[in-house]
Amino acid sequence: MKILFYGTASYDKDSFTKELKDYPDVKIDFTETNLTPMTAPLARGYDAVCAFVNADCGAMTLEILSGFGVKLVLMRCAGFDAVNVEVAKDLGMKVTRVPAYSPEAIAEHAMGLALCANRRIHKGYIRVRENNFDLTGLVGVTLHGKTAGIIGTGRIGAALCRICKGFGMYVIGADLYPNQKLIDEEHVVDEYVDIKDGKVDYDSLYARADLISLHAFLNEESYHMINDDSISKMKDGVIFVNTARGALVDSNALIRGIRAGKIGAAGLDVYEEENANVYQDREDEILGSSITARFCSFPNVVMTSHQAFFTKEALGEIARVTLDNAQAFAHGTDFVPRSVVC
Template sequence: MKIAFFSTQPYDRMFFNRENQDERFTYQFYETHLGPHIVQAVNDVDAVCVFVNDRVNREVIEVLASRGVKIIALRCAGFNNVDLDAAREFGIAVCRVPAYSPEAVAEHAMALLLTLNRKTHKAYNRVREQNFSLNGLLGFNLHGKTIGVVGTGKIGKAFCRVAKGFGCKLLAFDIYEDEQLKEMGVSYVDMDTLYRSSDIISLHCPLTPENKHMINNTSIRQMKDGVVVLNTSRGALIDTSAVIDALKTRKIGGLALDVYEQEEKLFFKDLSGTIIEDDTIQRLMSFPNVLVTAHQAFFTEEALTQIAGTTLSNIEGLLLGHEPSNKQAIVV
């Protein structure tokens, strides 16, 4: 069974090699993302393995099909970057990792919130320079604050459990209400109520055509003054220009992002020696109340082990015609 990996980082090689000790798979690793510029290089493989910033559109899928590729395997949960209609048309299966240590992402979201609020990143740098002043480091208690959680799938549910431990009041919105969360004291409300009532809003929903730019000028106007917004899901959930305007007027009091709409040109790369031409991300990072990490939330030992194991299991099962152990892993 032969697999071509795209958007490959050193840790991808390490974890996928660790899960292939019996050498039942043969790997090809490409550092570049999958797209029209490289798809012609795909040859003599059963599957391609892609990540969040690969662009698997109709043009790419048509070439993959002509090269005999049977499977597009996402080593992530989201699949908004794959043209599913084209995959069906050309008879290529699409699989994903529907849940990989949801606690990893939930814990990172809380770490972003705590860091942004208590300014521990700034305090760390100050103390290293022998500056022990507390001026400018004032935060607020999370205890008693209302957090609105958008999306209560596995990650959103894990985040609710973490936030509950801080003594927060939890509001949630999801198409499907979780009975366990309701028993835990989480109140499901409509989006308008969540926007109006939340001190902090945390996004944990997949990106769909319907919710693209759900955080926009209209929704921001409904929010409390000084609201804190967290996004560890998908960058395009947020209209970045609208958020920048709200930061300038102080309508948004804090913003923490692990994802960014144009991240494929930036994230997972060392650009420290280059001039970044993306003026939007530069403007975002110029605000003292904005915290950005580079799609790091999934990055734990447990999550990467599970991603590698599940991805290979998906591919093997599809090639051998086995029923998947988790039917949510098969998208097409």
């Protein structure tokens, strides 16, 4: 099994090389180039390609890969928004992902963003570095006793529920498929909002939550679920966090909400405009009128670049699951559970 690994960073090479010793039938060649229609021909002679969330695995890329005999696309991430799944099916290509590599890491990062944005830790750090010890403009709110609204209570959302409960918060969950164990056994969710006619009553959560964190899947129904209307229903000064998918949020609506004071603090690890920026060094560029620059102009917004997963434990799990799937494809054995996209 020969794999071309696109978009290689030093930590990717380190984590995969470390695990490769247990997969003698798998050979990986690494390239820093990301996967696009223009770079797909580099995969000539390979059995599979490995790509990340910021790759372009659209119809043209897949058709080119298929033309060169590539039969397997290994996404080393949980999301597969970048893949045109229907085209992959038509071409007879297998697409796999890493369904859950470190839910706790992402949940911890979400709370870190919430704390940093709420207490203006990033601003305080910069001030102290400049010998400015003034506290003006750095006031936040105490989370203990407040209400957390967790949208999506899968493995990541559940991990954040546990963290919020540890902070002494009242936790409201919103999920089309509520996890009753989080209420009855773990006691980390105090209640779920109602489901009416197959739809989650998010309005109830918006109206009550002091902290809202997104952990929902991105699909046609959830696209821009956070918009002008939903923001208008939130409490004034709400702390908002998104470590899920950028397109869950209408960025311009969020900017309006921040300017109006409805959003008291925001922590963003993902956002709609991120694909051009993710894992790129653009220090010498002027971003102009970009949404990124506008978010960064607000003192109550903290942004990271798709970093929530980024722990040693998560990188190791990503490597193992990806290589397990490559080996399974080569040997005709079962893939890792829940990892097959098509």
